[in-house]
Structure formats: C-alpha cells, structure tokens
C-alpha cells in the first residue's frame with residue numbers, strides 16, 4: 001500500500017488501485033482532476049459495500065473531498081437514487097448544474113404499495129461558476145421523432161425571422177436533455193456483461209459512461225473513478241484517450257477490470 005500511495009503522489013495515470021477509496025483519495029493532488037464519475041454505494045441493497053448508514057451524509061462527505069481534488073470548472077457526476085442528495089448542503093463545495101434522470105422502463109414493475117422506481121439520478125456538479133468543458137456536439141442524440149414538428153415550427157414566420165431563429169433544427173442531433181431513456185441498463189443477454197453477478201448493482205453500460213466522459217472531458221484529461229467496479233469508466237477512458245485513476249476494493253472486480261482494460 002505504501003508504494004501505491006507514493007505512486008499516486010507522484011501521479012502515474014492509467015492505474016487501477018485495489019484499495020479502499022477513502023485511503024487513496026486524500027493522497028491525490030488537489031486541483032488535479034478534470035472529471036469524477038462516482039458510481040458508488042446507493043445505500044439500498046444488502047451488499048456489504050452498499051451499507052453506508054445515511055446515504056446523504058455519505059455523499060456530502062464525498063462531495064467535500066471531490067471539491068478539493070477537482071480543477072476549477074471540473075465536473076462530478078454522482079450516481080444515486082432520487083433522494084441521494086436531499087437535505088444536504090453541498091452548495092459551499094460544488095454547484096449543481098443538473099439532475100439527470102436515467103430512465104429504465106424495462107425494470108420489472110413489481111411494486112404493489114407504491115409506484116415502482118424506474119430511474120436513477122445522476123447529479124451533475126461543477127466546481128466554480130461554469131464548466132470548463134461541455135462538448136455538446138460530441139453527445140448529440142437523434143431528433144428524428146421531432147423532425148416533422150420542428151420543421152413545421154421553423155416555417156412559422158416569427159421563428160424564421162424572430163429572435164428564436166437560432167434554435168433551428170440541427171442535423172447533428174439535439175442536446176440529450178436531462179431525462180435519458182435512450183440508454184438501457186445491461187441485461188443477461190448484453191455482450192459487454194462480464195458475468196451474471198455484475199448485473200444490476202455493479203456493471204453500468206459503456207455507452208452511459210461514454211456520454212459523461214465525452215461531454216465533460218477532452219483527450220489527455222484526467223478522470224477519476226473512485227468506485228470502479230469492473231472497470232467500465234477506465235475502459236471508456238482508454239478508448240477515448242483520457243487518462244484515468246480507478247479505485248476498487250474488491251480484488252475479483254479489479255482483475256476483471258484489468259482484463260477489460262487490456263483488451264481495449
């Protein structure tokens with residue numbers, strides 16, 4: 001461990017650390033990280049790693065630590081359930097830009113006493129007033145469904161010649177907005193699923209992490225994944241030529257993650 005910590009102080013990118021994230025995070029240089037993707041405990045399952053007491057306090061503690069490690073303008077995406085940042089004061093540390101709803105209509109609607117929860121939240125924070133990177137053109141999504149309606153709107157004279165003329169239909173696609181229903185959670189049949197145990201609580205789809213990495217970092221930037229699981233974020237970073245630091249305490253997951261990274 002001591003050697004590992006020394007390494008982080010002198011900063012070697014593209015490493016996966018098999019360790020407790022709370023031991024490693026203090027050793028990372030302040031103001032050095034461009035993007036943090038935090039897909040850690042949600043505080044809802046029986047997995048030991050998911051039992052954190054109050055999830056809001058747990059997340060506030062993370063937000064404080066991350067605010068020191070991020071560069072000004074850097075971004076944090078924090079995954080959780082709808083109440084994951086309720087009633088905590090994150091404002092002295094980071095600015096909340098959006099709460100993205102990751103909508104999963106395919107989730108079994110098994111609730112009998114309440115409406116089944118069909119979405120996760122991805123809280124998008126930045127350090128400072130404005131993001132240093134937001135590559136909208138790299139994450140545009142198809143707007144075919146709205147095409148006819150948009151074109152009809154554009155023909156209206158007040159739009160054609162008015163102040164909203166700039167909001168014209170864009171052939172490259174539209175802003176994905178803050179409700180993402182186009183990215184499905186992995187299923188037993190997904191080719192990228194590493195094994196059945198990783199389904200649901202562990203592995204996220206690469207295209208989800210890809211959207212976050214593309215939007216909020218550039219080639220050569222440093223991305224931190226403090227709860228790396230089976231390595232989805234590091235895999236995406238390597239493919240997109242971003243540097244990464246991944247931390248994961250489960251050695252079996254680290255082995256799988258390393259194999260995935262090596263095959264990129």
Ligand SMILES: C[S@@+](CC[C@H](N)C(=O)[O-])C[C@H]1O[C@@H](n2cnc3c(N)ncnc32)[C@H](O)[C@@H]1O
Nearest residue numbers: 020021039049202203204227229230231232249
């Ligand atoms: C939701 S999973 C991350 C999945 C990952 N995004 C992927 O696609 O593979 C959360 C992970 O955090 C790890 N974890 C939880 N607490 C940790 C801690 N204190 N230090 C390091 N890893 C931790 C768990 O072992 C688990 O693999």
